[in-house]
Amino acid sequence: MADRGVLEYAVERAKPIVNHTLQNKPRSVQNAIMRKVKTLKPVFRNKNPKYVGIKQNLISCFVPKSYNLSNVWRIANSWPKINEVFPVKDKSIGSVINAIRMESIHGIKNSRRGTQLKLVLELTGSQFVLFKPSWYAREDIINGTVYSGKDRHNSEIISFHLAAILNLRYTPIVAGRSISLRNNLQYADEALRQTMPVINNQQCAYGFCHYCKSDETVCDDPTTGTLEGAVLLTIPGKIVKYRSPWQRTYKDQLKAEWEKNDNYCALIRKKVQFDVLLDLIDAAIFDFLIQNGDRHHYETRENRVLLLDNGKGFGNPFIDHIDILAPLYQCCIIRRATWERLLIFSGGALSETLEELNKLDLLYPLVINEHYIALERRLLYVYSTVELCKEKFGNKIFK
Numbered sequence: 001m002a003d004r005g006v007l008e009y010a011v012e013r014a015k016p017i018v019n020h021t022l023q024n025k026p027r028s029v030q031n032a033i034m035r036k037v038k039t040l041k042p043v044f045r046n047k048n049p050k051y052v053g054i055k056q057n058l059i060s061c062f063v064p065k066s067y068n069l070s071n072v073w074r075i076a077n078s079w080p081k082i083n084e085v086f087p088v089k090d091k092s093i094g095s096v097i098n099a100i101r102m103e104s105i106h107g108i109k110n111s112r113r114g115t116q117l118k119l120v121l122e123l124t125g126s127q128f129v130l131f132k133p134s135w136y137a138r139e140d141i142i143n144g145t146v147y148s149g150k151d152r153h154n155s156e157i158i159s160f161h162l163a164a165i166l167n168l169r170y171t172p173i174v175a176g177r178s179i180s181l182r183n184n185l186q187y188a189d190e191a192l193r194q195t196m197p198v199i200n201n202q203q204c205a206y207g208f209c210h211y212c213k214s215d216e217t218v219c220d221d222p223t224t225g226t227l228e229g230a231v232l233l234t235i236p237g238k239i240v241k242y243r244s245p246w247q248r249t250y251k252d253q254l255k256a257e258w259e260k261n262d263n264y265c266a267l268i269r270k271k272v273q274f275d276v277l278l279d280l281i282d283a284a285i286f287d288f289l290i291q292n293g294d295r296h297h298y299e300t301r302e303n304r305v306l307l308l309d310n311g312k313g314f315g316n317p318f319i320d321h322i323d324i325l326a327p328l329y330q331c332c333i334i335r336r337a338t339w340e341r342l343l344i345f346s347g348g349a350l351s352e353t354l355e356e357l358n359k360l361d362l363l364y365p366l367v368i369n370e371h372y373i374a375l376e377r378r379l380l381y382v383y384s385t386v387e388l389c390k391e392k393f394g395n396k397i398f399k
């Protein structure tokens, strides 16, 4: 993101915590959402027995399984249809997860895409995956703006699980994996190797990218000899990138149109295909739950939105930036299917199911417990927002 430049990190250091970026009128919408939580009916606070079957099914699909190298990549690459990356019910998901975490590395280069350090790994069978390395410890709290900090590899893994629970199957397939930079140095291409110093006897890397700096490295851990990261299976097909209508200005003093205009959604409804708008509202709910405030662009496959780049979630479990929900409260529409799915995971079922999927990952625990608590709190805000819309516009908000 060239237009963001170095500002992102400069702002992060200078500013105290802020959780409201909207002024006056929009702020009152946020206050109403927070007040509404107190009067939500028991259906939003109790468990819905329907979640149990869905949870069991997800676990049986996601549990890592044996696979056949002669067809595992072909299976995974045959799944994507329109923007759906993986199927609803398929036990082979666990085989693919196992393959991306087990198959040996035959080549490593620096990805040229995006602005943060990412490695492209070539696995046995010529399958390419992206590796987003770990920069933070689990208990680290990211302070600053909603888009502060570097990517969180655990956020990419949890996002994949959460998207499956919400039946928004538009994220890449992701698994945690630890790799040894030292043992794989021989597979790194020349350009990457130029950015792989040995520091305190550990093999490190800083790569080349917009935010890559030679004094900000990731390294093999001295005790385990490996570096943690998230492995993302590459989604095949043509992916097109668009500026998000709810993009932030990344400048503290400058508000975007969506932050000033109460009728902003009416403008966007004229510009964006309706299915895509509903996708963006699903994405806003997803981003609010994980607290990703950095979806500056959205990307599509066959004209429908993908949930790519989920590394900026789970930064701070003590803050809820309500304005991530702006697409929902400004448009006051939501897919009926999304709403029904959210209702199935009330009363603690969401974090319970999520944690059970997280447990299947090699890097479990993926987050500290406070993040699960935060997820439940934010789910209540989503319910409140939709309830307020329903009070105002009735059942026509469901699409």
Ligand SMILES: Nc1ncnc2c1ncn2[C@@H]1O[C@H](COP(=O)(O)OP(=O)(O)OP(=O)(O)O)[C@@H](O)[C@H]1O
Residues within 6 Å of the ligand: 001, 113, 114, 115, 116, 117, 130, 151, 172, 232, 233, 234, 235, 236, 239, 241, 299, 308, 309, 310, 311
């Ligand atoms: N799993 C994937 N399959 C296919 N393409 C991908 C995948 N993950 C990322 N990409 C592509 O690579 C680009 C960069 O990835 P990503 O957005 O995660 O990086 P980033 O460094 O956070 O970028 P930015 O600074 O723009 O936010 C994406 O815009 C997308 O086009």
Ligand SMILES: [Mn+2]
Residues within 6 Å of the ligand: 114, 294, 309
């Ligand atoms: Mn990003």
